[in-house]
Amino acid sequence: MTSKEFTPRYRFNPSSELEPERVRKTISPPEEYEDRTGYDVGFINSETAIQLPVLSTARLADVASYEWKGKRTHVLDYVHFSTVVSMSRRMPMFSACNIDGASWVNVKRNDDWKYDPRISKEYQELEGPYGNQKDGYFSRGHMTRRQDPDWGGKKVAALADQDTFHATNAAPQVQSFNGGLWGKIEDYVLKNCDKDNMRISVFTGPIFDDSDPEMFDMKIPLQFWKVIAFIDDESKTLRATGYVSSQAEAVGGLKPTFVFGQFQHQQRPLAAIEALAQLSFGDLKSYDVLQQASESFASALHDVRDIMLS
Template sequence: MFDIEAVAVARLGDLPKRKGYSSAFLGSSAVAPLPVIGAKSSVLTFSDERGARTSELTYTNFSVVMSKKRRLCIFSACNVDGSEIPAKAPSRTPWKFDPRIPVTQQIGEEIYGQRKKGDYLFARGHMTRRVDAAWGKDERAKLGNKDSMFVPNACPQDQSFNGGLWKSLEDKILAAAVADGDRISVFTGPIFNPKDPVFNGVAIPLWYWKLVAWRSGRKLRAVAYMQSQKDIMAANGFVPSVVGLTGVEGQAITIAALSKTADLDFGPLVGADILIKSRSSVIDVYSPQFFVKHILLA
């Protein structure tokens, strides 16, 4: 269960000197840049502290880029140091609107809250989750945890999906990094489809994707996944018909195929894809054995 809560607007002074995502986090031989968005006109821009126009909302250990039309993130990109993940994650803090962009460009309480009898409400699903951002020395970990609770880092997810299938994937990815104390970069986002069902005026993404990049020796390696919440939404009583992609739930997908589906250019990550030699763009590798073989031992 999850609770509805009022969302406050943070002060600009609450976000000083946030460096955000680092493309060079994995090393100079394994640069993993932010994806380039195909539909540039859909990107929300704003003025940074120097007055320059930018689209990158920088936080502690991660960055977010927003969609103007959907009022949700196009992607969130996080650097994770598996050797500095604390044994116990810091306590959850309240959600806040980001003061750098208009509140009207962020989704507040209209679709989120605790499900009651006869109601259908969504959880705020972290794109960069708290534990992934909450690493580093004490103050950095606290800031990463706090920053993960800004509204641009959330998308609507059925709680059964958010706390089930999606969480399982996230847990496996982090466990693989922590086991060897590895650094990884994790990109996450929704798939926007014009046919996405609308709830209380908000179009709800049915599909989510996650891409993990790491360094093996001096080489960049990466793998991507797509998962759907459409069947879970239907099972839990979501009334409008749900339509969309089929056939890749709980599976890895080639980064080239994800690039076309999400309209994102992942640059060198396409060539770093460990599935690149496969005959199929989708492979059923959603298992602990896959993570051991291709991530821990890569």
């Protein structure tokens, strides 16, 4: 289905918080990013490093890489988070963010979207499917949520907030999906983690499927995954939880059934997410609260209180 053939079948609810959205036409020089250190593997516990997900061979073949400081890399570092971008889908394969709840700063929203100069603009999208939701377009859904990396002092938090407004951190999402239960999961885990170490690391990404509908000349992911690592408040040990969610219903009938059942949000074993996203979480999988469950196990989430944290 091409953009010329597509007639919106669903009128998304407009959000005043998203208006106006600006796309910066002038691309900043790569040198502006030299101080970005990105995701920290030892953020939660220096003794237990939580590495970035390792992509499958197929995913590696599709990753946008670039030369940076004398090395070839596919990881784009920002303030307190990093992303990895798919060339064919023009959106992140995943983002990885460190969140410090104890030093979080409330930063005023400034929707100034921009392209990252370190990779080719042809692998980034800020227009296409994005636009006025009243006309059936999608919002630019942050993979690393806007406020998640906003900690560590006002200036640092402000820069982190600005960094989330990159094309390399955006995927097409219906705002009602992005702003519902899916957006509350991280807050809930943070409130229930070790109060002496209010830190979590969050990995988020779309699930790419060949059957994803093509709208506005771009394949729209119907499912997203999220994995959160934290120190449990009671046991004081590292834990990890995984989630899969679908925006298929909100997209407006383009898919008559869900891929994984009738529930929009589910808690899943990390092994299941590895299979769906074609990547590996390495040692983190051994800390999964659902480690003993089968890969097909899924627990429906109607509310954040349904989440199993231990």
